[in-house]
Amino acid sequence: MRTLHTDDIINHVKEMCIEANLHLSQDMKEAIQNAKELETATLGKQILNQLCENMQIAADEEIPICQDTGMAVFFIKVGQDLHIEGMNLTDAINEGVRRGYQEGYLRKSVVNDPLIRENTKDNTPAIIHYDIVPGDKLEILIAPKGFGSENMSRVFMLKPADGEEGVKQVVLQAVKDAGPNACPPLVVGVGIGGDFEKAAIMAKQALTRNVTKGSSLPHIREMEKELLEKINSTGIGPGGLGGKTTALAVNIETYPTHIAGLPVAVNMCCHVNRHVTRIL
Numbered sequence: 001m002r003t004l005h006t007d008d009i010i011n012h013v014k015e016m017c018i019e020a021n022l023h024l025s026q027d028m029k030e031a032i033q034n035a036k037e038l039e040t041a042t043l044g045k046q047i048l049n050q051l052c053e054n055m056q057i058a059a060d061e062e063i064p065i066c067q068d069t070g071m072a073v074f075f076i077k078v079g080q081d082l083h084i085e086g087m088n089l090t091d092a093i094n095e096g097v098r099r100g101y102q103e104g105y106l107r108k109s110v111v112n113d114p115l116i117r118e119n120t121k122d123n124t125p126a127i128i129h130y131d132i133v134p135g136d137k138l139e140i141l142i143a144p145k146g147f148g149s150e151n152m153s154r155v156f157m158l159k160p161a162d163g164e165e166g167v168k169q170v171v172l173q174a175v176k177d178a179g180p181n182a183c184p185p186l187v188v189g190v191g192i193g194g195d196f197e198k199a200a201i202m203a204k205q206a207l208t209r210n211v212t213k214g215s216s217l218p219h220i221r222e223m224e225k226e227l228l229e230k231i232n233s234t235g236i237g238p239g240g241l242g243g244k245t246t247a248l249a250v251n252i253e254t255y256p257t258h259i260a261g262l263p264v265a266v267n268m269c270c271h272v273n274r275h276v277t278r279i280l
Contacts, residue, residue, distance in 0.1 A: 002136035005084075006085070006087040007086060010096040012280060013100060013142070014096045014099040014100040017096065018103070020274045020275060023065075027210045027211050028211060031212070031249065032248065040243070041238075047238035048245065067107060068109065068148060069109065070144030070145045071126070072142060074126055074128045074129065075129050075141040075208070079135035082136045093140075094124045094125050097125075098123070101123040129205075137280065143204070143275040150267075153267045155196065155264070157196065157264075167264050171188065175268070180236065182268045184237065184247065185238050185247060186271070187211060187250075187271075189204060189253075189267040190202075190250065191252075192263070193255040194255040195258070196263055198263070204267045206253045208275040208277075209253075211273075224250045231247045
């Protein structure tokens with residue numbers, strides 16, 4: 001049995017909040033650079049150039065890539081042979097978020113009550129998803145999520161008879177309905193299967209997968225490619241001003257489901273698709 005103190009967890013979470021908001025992952029940088037080289041529309045190419053310049057400025061000057069530094073979303077894998085001492089784990093993660101957003105001078109965007117809407121002033125509480133796994137490690141994945149793209153996300157409860165074509169149709173429709181409002185170029189996360197909430201969680205988690213690596217399932221990998229082509233043929237383009245780069249990637253995750261259902265969730269993210277992982 002290995003022991004890990006929450007003081008260490010708090011410090012790592014604090015650092016990860018700042019890192020995720022200042023630096024995109026290497027796969028996202030490469031995806032945007034590649035899109036810039038391939039884009040043929042004048043305005044689209046100009047916008048992609050500006051995005052690359054913005055990334056460089058953020059890295060050089062240690063400032064956020066986007067003014068919306070998001071709601072902190074976590075996917076936590078807890079080894080079943082790990083003993084955590086100190087604070088409650090959820091409290092420790094939120095303390096790390098509090099310190100990260102305050103010390104990193106990141107925008108605090110969370111309101112305490114969805115109707116009263118008083119700002120919590122420290123970007124807590126975070127959204128935390130836990131998974132118990134073999135081993136004695138703690139894996140922390142943070143994905144700060146801005147709400148320009150989050151607001152364009154959808155859940156569809158399809159009928160089994162709708163099948164693969166029905167899934168592709170609603171994903172494409174969701175992107176078309178979002179238009180420029182999700183700040184394209186996008187990464188489109190899709191969850192298929194499970195139930196209402198499982199599909200949505202999978203769609204969010206799909207955004208954290210390396211955009212250069214397709215699904216390990218051949219039929220899903222083909223669907224990802226087909227959907228990306230169809231989305232990019234809509235002409236929405238970077239910033240919604242036209243072009244061939246509406247999306248940088250389509251990432252799909254699946255899970256077994258009930259005989260009577262076919263849940264599909266579409267979680268969109270703008271080009272600021274932020275995520276950082278550490279294993280403690």
